[in-house]
Amino acid sequence: MIDDDSARDDSRTKLNRRKFLAGVAVAGAAATSAPAGAVTTAEAPAVPTRPSALPPNAKVAAAETGTPQEIKGGHEGGRPGSDFMVDVIKTLDIKYMPCNPASSFRALHESLIDYGQNKQPEFLTCMHEESAVGMAHGYFKAAGKPLMTIVHGTVGLQHAAMGIYNAWCDRVPVIVMGGNDMDAAYRPPGVPTFHSAQDINALVRDFTKWDDTPVSAQHFAQSFVRMYKTAMTPPYGPVMMSLDAGLQQEPIREHGGEKLYIPRYVPSSPPQGDTGAVKEAARLLANAEHPVIVVDRAARTPNGVKLLVELAELLQAAVVDQGGRMNFPKTHYLSRPPNVVGQADVIMGLELSDFWAVVNGYVDNGDDGVGYNEKKMKPNTKLISINSAELLTKSNYQDFQRFQVVDVSMPADAEATLPALIEAVKSAIPDSRKDAIAKRGEAFKKASANGRENVRKAAAIAWDASPISTARLCMELYGQIKDLDWSLVASEGNVSNWPNRLWPMEKHHHWLGRSGGYGVGYGAPASVGAALANRDLGRFSVSIQGDGDLMYAPGVLWTAARHKIPLLSVMHNNRGYHQEVMHVQRLANFRDRVAYLGNDMAPLGTSIQNPDIEYHKLAESMGWWAKGPIKDPADLGPAIKEAIAVVKSGQPALLNVWTQPR
Amino acid sequence: MKFAIKAALVAVTCVAGGSAAFAASPENGRKAFVTHGCWQCHGFEGQGSAVTSNGAVVANTELPFEAFEGFVRGTNRAMPPFREAILSSADLADIYAFLHTVAKPKDPNSIPLLK
Numbered sequence: 001m002i003d004d005d006s007a008r009d010d011s012r013t014k015l016n017r018r019k020f021l022a023g024v025a026v027a028g029a030a031a032t033s034a035p036a037g038a039v040t041t042a043e044a045p046a047v048p049t050r051p052s053a054l055p056p057n058a059k060v061a062a063a064e065t066g067t068p069q070e071i072k073g074g075h076e077g078g079r080p081g082s083d084f085m086v087d088v089i090k091t092l093d094i095k096y097m098p099c100n101p102a103s104s105f106r107a108l109h110e111s112l113i114d115y116g117q118n119k120q121p122e123f124l125t126c127m128h129e130e131s132a133v134g135m136a137h138g139y140f141k142a143a144g145k146p147l148m149t150i151v152h153g154t155v156g157l158q159h160a161a162m163g164i165y166n167a168w169c170d171r172v173p174v175i176v177m178g179g180n181d182m183d184a185a186y187r188p189p190g191v192p193t194f195h196s197a198q199d200i201n202a203l204v205r206d207f208t209k210w211d212d213t214p215v216s217a218q219h220f221a222q223s224f225v226r227m228y229k230t231a232m233t234p235p236y237g238p239v240m241m242s243l244d245a246g247l248q249q250e251p252i253r254e255h256g257g258e259k260l261y262i263p264r265y266v267p268s269s270p271p272q273g274d275t276g277a278v279k280e281a282a283r284l285l286a287n288a289e290h291p292v293i294v295v296d297r298a299a300r301t302p303n304g305v306k307l308l309v310e311l312a313e314l315l316q317a318a319v320v321d322q323g324g325r326m327n328f329p330k331t332h333y334l335s336r337p338p339n340v341v342g343q344a345d346v347i348m349g350l351e352l353s354d355f356w357a358v359v360n361g362y363v364d365n366g367d368d369g370v371g372y373n374e375k376k377m378k379p380n381t382k383l384i385s386i387n388s389a390e391l392l393t394k395s396n397y398q399d400f401q402r403f404q405v406v407d408v409s410m411p412a413d414a415e416a417t418l419p420a421l422i423e424a425v426k427s428a429i430p431d432s433r434k435d436a437i438a439k440r441g442e443a444f445k446k447a448s449a450n451g452r453e454n455v456r457k458a459a460a461i462a463w464d465a466s467p468i469s470t471a472r473l474c475m476e477l478y479g480q481i482k483d484l485d486w487s488l489v490a491s492e493g494n495v496s497n498w499p500n501r502l503w504p505m506e507k508h509h510h511w512l513g514r515s516g517g518y519g520v521g522y523g524a525p526a527s528v529g530a531a532l533a534n535r536d537l538g539r540f541s542v543s544i545q546g547d548g549d550l551m552y553a554p555g556v557l558w559t560a561a562r563h564k565i566p567l568l569s570v571m572h573n574n575r576g577y578h579q580e581v582m583h584v585q586r587l588a589n590f591r592d593r594v595a596y597l598g599n600d601m602a603p604l605g606t607s608i609q610n611p612d613i614e615y616h617k618l619a620e621s622m623g624w625w626a627k628g629p630i631k632d633p634a635d636l637g638p639a640i641k642e643a644i645a646v647v648k649s650g651q652p653a654l655l656n657v658w659t660q661p662r
Numbered sequence: 663m664k665f666a667i668k669a670a671l672v673a674v675t676c677v678a679g680g681s682a683a684f685a686a687s688p689e690n691g692r693k694a695f696v697t698h699g700c701w702q703c704h705g706f707e708g709q710g711s712a713v714t715s716n717g718a719v720v721a722n723t724e725l726p727f728e729a730f731e732g733f734v735r736g737t738n739r740a741m742p743p744f745r746e747a748i749l750s751s752a753d754l755a756d757i758y759a760f761l762h763t764v765a766k767p768k769d770p771n772s773i774p775l776l777k
Contacts, residue, residue: 458710601696
């Protein structure tokens, strides 16, 4: 049955099921006045178009349009289609399936855990679909391999949608399937109807790379492999499949007389920049006085970091890492702050979601109450862009941001283009420029040392404050993980970027980036998903967990405990939706009004206090080791030490730390 | 005791700053710093943040009171203005006084975790 080569044998005439059913439909219309078997040539067109099949007789028509005898009363008889789906899924080596169970995919669920023996994928019980997608999101960024999840038709997919949107904006592949009882004539009455729709994929079509609705087992096999391949071709992105409940339960049948087969997955090579454009970019960079490289999601893999270092050192060019991934070692003297773009004469952006904002500033609240723009770059600065996201734009959700004119534009994958660019730069650097380039590097070494000193001074301010300063929080934490193979899997809630400024981030897994769409609620599930990947890779996972973020779907804490996922979650509990705290205050000020606080510290509606949430008790209730609230900075170090011991034993641990706002 | 000495110093410092600053109360200033929302971007100790105050540290500010008040009233727009309609000069003087009672930052070399 699983014969890849049979896929190529399309020369034989097959009785395609879809065409056959089309014939049945014609026959059915005629049968309103006469039995299907009575359809005669007299009723047929004088010159018949090529029939896909002979019209069926009444018995065959009934067999095709009714519930097959062998599956009446529970769809029994024969090996179920969902078993074949498991065969398909297993060929792609998907290790886990974070998932919240639901009736619309009960057949596949049962096949996965019984026929598939709960391996590849292993079912991980989730308490919210957004958590499941968030886990898959975080897992990919730590492991470089995608996970799949299945959600419940309409309602589960609506829960999952925010997570899918984050994955879309963050260019992360997640394979999502939605169980859907499509056959209105046969689906159970009541709830299953509310949970079904004609086209559930429409809900997320604007922020998925591709979607499909297979109508046969063979169609499923093709589409599943295609969706995996599509998701895993840069630019990465989430994909969606609507999976009919009936199709899962139907017994396996040959496809038009042909044995079912599973297409072999062959990865697509990532798109590289055009040779001429690469050469022109190299020419500009090699001859620049102050070239600056700005990166966001440039390093898809650890090799991307190495390539960026090679290019930067070749040019002695400043690198500004926006932090979508760990692109460039923070300890490198060429790692520079964003304001270096002001001196640049050539700026190259690699996988930027917003080139406009690199070279322009935006100040909220101008004279008319709306924001205004300021240019940040010098006139005549040349801009180069290598960005695979340009290959995948959609109209409704415009996450590609404002339009920025650039001088050299390559819609291509940056990491895949870097080897050619490095070679082109080597050839393009004139001998006369080599001394100047070397001097540039010396200046950056000095600036880097000064910058480090200033950051240390800033971190020392309010070192003993209570609530605990975010600098102290981060450095107490780093002090105890520095000798481990650590991975900061998420840092939500904004701790003034202290880890990126003070921790010696050098490895690709030291920092996994942010949510992408800035949809709050990413941090907790993505941390658990990444910690799952890191568990298998022998790394120590730590998350700086925002308070508001955790409460979107705290049930993921239970998932971590249930599946023994070791994670140290240190809370940045500033007791509010702090971005919104500042937004409302800002508007009140510009309107000359005193912001109403009620009994809280912050404008009404933005605080998370009265009562304070005891996150440590919440975590304990779901099987975590936890401690808190920690308000005295002197108590923090010892608590972290205890928590690390717990995590090393294979369990998750949470510290509820009261912190300064940012 | 430490606080009293600092408060006295603040009063002296503020003499040159005008009548509003003269009677400044650091204690009231700490409260006003919270109720007027200054802490949101500057932290409870005025330590600032790279992401919300562009790294500006207002604790122990070296700005004279007039310059401090001028900025707070007009700002650079990145910071929302606090005009007299919402923040009285008396409260602002108290805030200024409070900011001069905040402990001076430690030398980072004296903090093992920052070495």
